[in-house]
Amino acid sequence: MATNNLDAYWMPFTANRQFKSAPRMLVSASGMHYRSDDGREILDGTAGLWCVNAGHARPRIVEAIARQAAELDYAPVFQMGHPKAFELAARLVQYLPGGLDHVFFTNSGSESVETALKIANAFHKVRGEGSRYRWVGRERAYHGVNYGGMSVGGIGPNRRDFGPLMTGVLHLRHTHNLAANAFSRGLPEHGADLADELERLVALNDASTISAVIVEPVAGSTGVLLPPKGYLAKLREICTKHGILLILDEVITGFGRLGAPFAVEEFDVVPDMVTCAKGITNGTVPMGAVIVRKEIYDAFMQGPEHLPELFHGYTYSGNPMAAATALATLDTYEEEGLLTRAKDLAPAFEAALHGLKGLPNVIDIRNYGLVGAVELAPRPGAPGRRAFDVFLKAYELGLLVRATGDTIALSPPLIISEAEIGRLADLLGQAITAAA
Numbered sequence: 001m002a003t004n005n006l007d008a009y010w011m012p013f014t015a016n017r018q019f020k021s022a023p024r025m026l027v028s029a030s031g032m033h034y035r036s037d038d039g040r041e042i043l044d045g046t047a048g049l050w051c052v053n054a055g056h057a058r059p060r061i062v063e064a065i066a067r068q069a070a071e072l073d074y075a076p077v078f079q080m081g082h083p084k085a086f087e088l089a090a091r092l093v094q095y096l097p098g099g100l101d102h103v104f105f106t107n108s109g110s111e112s113v114e115t116a117l118k119i120a121n122a123f124h125k126v127r128g129e130g131s132r133y134r135w136v137g138r139e140r141a142y143h144g145v146n147y148g149g150m151s152v153g154g155i156g157p158n159r160r161d162f163g164p165l166m167t168g169v170l171h172l173r174h175t176h177n178l179a180a181n182a183f184s185r186g187l188p189e190h191g192a193d194l195a196d197e198l199e200r201l202v203a204l205n206d207a208s209t210i211s212a213v214i215v216e217p218v219a220g221s222t223g224v225l226l227p228p229k230g231y232l233a234k235l236r237e238i239c240t241k242h243g244i245l246l247i248l249d250e251v252i253t254g255f256g257r258l259g260a261p262f263a264v265e266e267f268d269v270v271p272d273m274v275t276c277a278k279g280i281t282n283g284t285v286p287m288g289a290v291i292v293r294k295e296i297y298d299a300f301m302q303g304p305e306h307l308p309e310l311f312h313g314y315t316y317s318g319n320p321m322a323a324a325t326a327l328a329t330l331d332t333y334e335e336e337g338l339l340t341r342a343k344d345l346a347p348a349f350e351a352a353l354h355g356l357k358g359l360p361n362v363i364d365i366r367n368y369g370l371v372g373a374v375e376l377a378p379r380p381g382a383p384g385r386r387a388f389d390v391f392l393k394a395y396e397l398g399l400l401v402r403a404t405g406d407t408i409a410l411s412p413p414l415i416i417s418e419a420e421i422g423r424l425a426d427l428l429g430q431a432i433t434a435a436a
């Protein structure tokens with residue numbers, strides 16, 4: 001092992017005591033595989049944490065990082081600029097339709113969410129509608145770990161221990177419905193009417209108090225919950241009717257996961273803002289972004305010309321290292337057709353995953369593009385334990401998956417081959433059987 005002192009590092013979202021008693025240490029990576037410290041090759045079934053969409057150690061990206069560090073390592077991003085941030089913003093907006101044409105850079109998905117929520121309220125304020133302050137989130141949503149994102153998020157344990165959250169936050173019901181939709185292939189049939197809950201929240205709280213609705217097009221971190229057919233279009237319609245901004249959190253779905261550059265295009269729903277991160281730099285240098293419609297940006301362009309129009313930003317917003325890395329990432333995606341490749345592979349991925357139906361404790365399988373999930377019946381009295389056991393077994397067999405609750409989530413790099421899809425399903429099947 002590279003180190004024998006594991007004590008000092010407090011690991012994030014990790015069972016620290018369990019890990020430190022039996023560490024799983026990754027020491028290098030290339031293409032579709034990690035290598036563990038005991039010399040084993042591990043098939044990456046999760047693109048790291050839903051972020052390494054082009055696979056690992058891609059030459060263009062590696063070179064860009066080295067080159068940029070030597071050329072311009074850092075430049076102040078407040079009241080100063082450097083060319084690559086502008087170039088990146090101009091390239092990013094080409095992937096988004098519907099007048100989503102201005103970009104605010106951040107360093108993570110969590111920061112993108114906070115930024116979007118702040119922009120929403122400030123937008124209403126600059127237009128004389130400062131009474132709109134409420135945000136609407138959804139049960140089982142994950143929007144990162146900062147106070148805004150936690151508040152609009154819908155995961156009990158993520159909220160439970162942190163005191164009063166933001167006030168005025170409302171939640172829609174989640175759309176996961178095993179009774180009606182189990183083993184759906186692609187988008188589930190039932191549940192579009194759950195979007196009507198927004199009308200109920202508007203009736204109770206009055207539209208004049210509601211600033212924005214934020215949802216993930218596909219809720220990833222709580223187990224790959226796909227939007228029922230028609231659900232997102234309905235949410236868009238109700239938001240428009242009441243002057244409420246719609247924010248789509250594309251931190252996971254952005255950059256090709258569903259078979260199109262963004263879910264905006266794949267699901268044909270144009271929000272007012274898109275949040276992204278992760279795949280923007282192929283998971284290498286931290287970066288995130290909020291892409292907003294022209295009307296939003298334009299609304300702020302007023303007041304004294306020497307003052308910032310929005311009092312918000314991070315030391316590393318659009319910093320040179322991240323911007324150069326993102327440009328090289330987009331080049332890689334483009335050259336290899338990766339932003340649409342999930343569409344071609346979806347049938348093979350779907351067939352392989354659904355082939356696991358009938359294995360012990362499998363109660364649902366769902367998929368879209370190159371994202372999928374296998375939901376397991378919980379061990380009695382021990383929620384999450386069965387999926388955790390499958391995760392451990394899969395790692396032992398040479399496959400990295402993500403356990404969330406009692407669901408195994410899959411999101412392999414978009415360079416995966418059909419043979420590797422077969423291997424992924426085979427190893428997962430073995431792990432599920434062994435953990436029964």
Ligand SMILES: Cc1ncc(COP(=O)(O)O)c(C=O)c1O
Pocket residue numbers: 107108109110111113142143144145216220221249250251252277278
């Ligand atoms: C939809 C969504 N939003 C926000 C985040 C938070 O991103 P980060 O961990 O980069 O802060 C995530 C992370 O998985 C996510 O899936």
